[in-house]
Amino acid sequence: MKKIKVLTVAIVLSSFITPMIPVNASVIPKPVYNSNGQVVGATKALPTPLPAIPATEINLPADYNILDTLEVDVTGDGIADKIYLAGHKIPSNLPAAKDLSVTVKSGADESLTTYWLDKVGGYQPHLFAGDFTGDKIADVYVETASGGSGGWSYHNIVSFNGSEPKELFGIKDNNANNITGKFVDGWKVALTNTTDETTLTVGVSERREDYLRLGIYDKEGKVQKETQIMSAPFIKLEPIDIDNDGVYELKGMQSLSGAYRADRLAEVETILKYTGINWQSQSTLIMASSMTSGDSINALAEESVTNVANQMDGNIANNIISSKGEIKEINSKRIRIVGEGSYKDIVLNSNDTTNIVSAENGTPIEFQDLKPGDAVTAYYGPMVTKSMPPQGNAIALIVGTPAKGSAGMYMKVANVKENQDGSVQVLCTNGDRLVTISPDVFEQTTAIKEGSELVVWYDVMTMSMPGQAKATKVVLLPARADIKVHVGAGVISVNGRELALDKDDSIITRGNIVMLPLRVIAESLGYDVIWDGGQNAVELRNAMNSTATMRIGSKNYEKSKSTIQLDYAPELVNEKTLVPAEFFTNVLQLKVEISNSHV
Known part of the structure; x- marks a missing residue:
């Protein structure tokens, strides 16, 4: 007879669920053991300070930065090792990094072992050390915030106890949700545990008007359009020693959505334990939302082993x-x-x-x-x-929090498309939202331009990329200049911050033409500035891989594989590249305000 375990279910009778905000495990002091069961170190809360070193000292490229450190035994020889988390920072003044790696410097012989994390990049990566396997030797855990609007993170666990590093948890393991589902007759969603085919039924009659409008059901509650539910990656994975045996489990929270991303059906909290081969689901807590008293939820699940899989890239987050x-x-x-x-x-x-x-x-x-x-x-x-x-x-x-409906959301406009009915479609600069604005909602649609800043309200957004929505309310914020140049004072400010110019950063005027120093402005906007002396060319590249290139003396500027011809070419003055102000307006699509004032 199979061993049966009840799937715990919590029903939340509200329009939303407050997401779990787990304690950051890296600030909880925990002992770290060696192979003899002796305490030889602790987690980040009680660190042994490591001096700052260049990445080249641990055989990494010179353009890498050390992002976090620990000093604990991770090799099992009873001697504390030095652990370095490093990454290629892009650009150097951002808290973002790509191509992350973990390097262990042996406390016994100072030999170096580096493990490269596959396709991982993001914000504020940090280390945690704890025993996830039960061998009483600390493993290295890395958490990296994606920076995306969903708030999810990358998670990696690597064991250095052996001749070669072994990844215990990686990019393919970052979605451990084994729940699938679809809408079924009777205003219900049938959820299925894919490992054992046990089911869970959630009543959704409270949302019938929305589902009727979308054509999912008819008025009798019969399914008209087959619709699968959607699951999100882990919002957070928290290392936690649930049974206080010195071995860490992982507690994670994910979301299940129905017809669209904001159609939140349930939250799934999963406890995972490493078996030596894979991660086993120890328990699953499903919290269903927005159910009426007549709706029901039932579940029975068998104990199962889960091979988790997810295919996410390591792109750095967007620019807002x-x-x-x-x-x-x-x-x-x-x-x-x-x-x-x-x-x-x-x-x-x-x-x-x-x-x-x-x-x-x-x-x-x-x-x-x-x-x-x-x-x-x-x-x-x-x-x-x-x-x-x-x-x-x-x-x-x-x-604030509106008494009814959703809160307004800020967006900066990257592109505007005018429709025949007078409406406009606006794409935000992050590229993840495409909002249709009709004249009924906002009368002066022609006033919305590239670079405009809006606060928009909408009820539903599709799961496509970019997500699409129809605005129910729009406020056009006052226009502002991203770049202000005070020619008389020789002052340049970007987004309200005055730039520190050196003596060779010239502002040159020739009639109506103003030439500006490229590097100092571009770097303040988050671009890496790359000079190619052989080609007399300059390339700008930011964290979103948006590029612009130019050649000294040429009026042709390249932006994302498009050529834009301006009236004036870049030039070298005192070994500094100067560009016309229209480069920032016409190529980078920024606002530039120029005055002859002395500020």
Whole structure:
């Protein structure tokens, strides 16, 4: 007879579920054992400080940075080893890195062993050491925030106990959800455990109007269009020693959605334990949302072993990122936000270019009217400090929680397409949202241009890439200049921050033409500037692999494989590349404001 285990189910009678926010395991002090069961170290909460070293000292390329360190025994010889997490930072002033690797420097003989993490890149990667296999030797755990709007992270676990490193958990293991499902007759969703074919039924009659509109059901509750549910990657995986036996399990949270991404059906919490071969699901907690008292949920599941698989790439996050939470502190023109998103704890500077508006109706809010405890979604660029918490510059703050409906969302427009009916389709600069705006919703659709900043409201977004939605409300934020040049004072500012110019960073005017120093401006915008002396050419490349190239003396500029001809060519002055101001407006699609003032 098979061993049967009941699948625990929690029913949440509300329109949403508050997601689990796990404790960061890297700040919980835990002992690290050697092969004799002796404590030889601890996790990051009690670190042995390691001096800063260049990556070349551990045989990595010179353009790599050391991102995090630990000093514990991971080889099982009873001697603490030095562990270095390194990555290629792109560009160097971003908290983002790609091509991550873990290098162990043996405490016994100082030999180096490097393991390259497959297709992993992102924000704030960090280390944790703990025994996941039960051999009483610490394994190396790496968590890397993707920076994406879904808030999910990459997770890797590597064992260095052996002649060669062994990956215990990697990119193919980052989606351990073995639940599939589809809509069935009777206003229900049938969920199936794919390992043993046991089922779970969730009533969804509360959402019948939406499903009727989408054509999934007819009025009698019969399925008209077969629709599979969607599962997301792990929002978070938390190393946790559940049974206090010194061996860590993984506790992860994922989402199940129905007709579209925001159609949240359930949250799945899974406990995984390593068996020596693969990761076994120890328990599954399903929390179903938005069910009426007449709906039902039932489940029975057998104990099973799960081979988890996921095919995700290692792309770095988009150029506008966000954090959602509440304001914890306000100090002068700075606010500290704690919650979820690209950074779970961040300090943001507000300046004259920061848009602060109501989440309910988009009306402006003065900074001095903000107070601790306010709900806020903050949008900011990926350039932040390496401090704890990191600090950055706020682009927009959407404040408050609407009494009804969804909160407004900030977007900067990358492209506008006009339709015959007077509506426009706008694509955001991150490339992940395509929103249709009709004249009924926003009368002056022709005022929306590339570079415009909007707060948009919508009810439904498709699962496509980019996700598509129809706006129910739009607020066009006041236009602002991304780059301001004060010719008389020789001052350049980018997004409200004055740049530090050296003596060779010239601003040259010839009639109506203003030539600007390329490198200092481009680097402040997050670009790497690469000079090719053999070709007299310059290439710009940012974290999204957006590129622009030019040759000294040529009026042709290349942007993402397109050629744009300007009236003036780049030139070298004092070994610095100068470009016409129209390069930033016409090629990089930025706003430039030029004045002859002395500021």
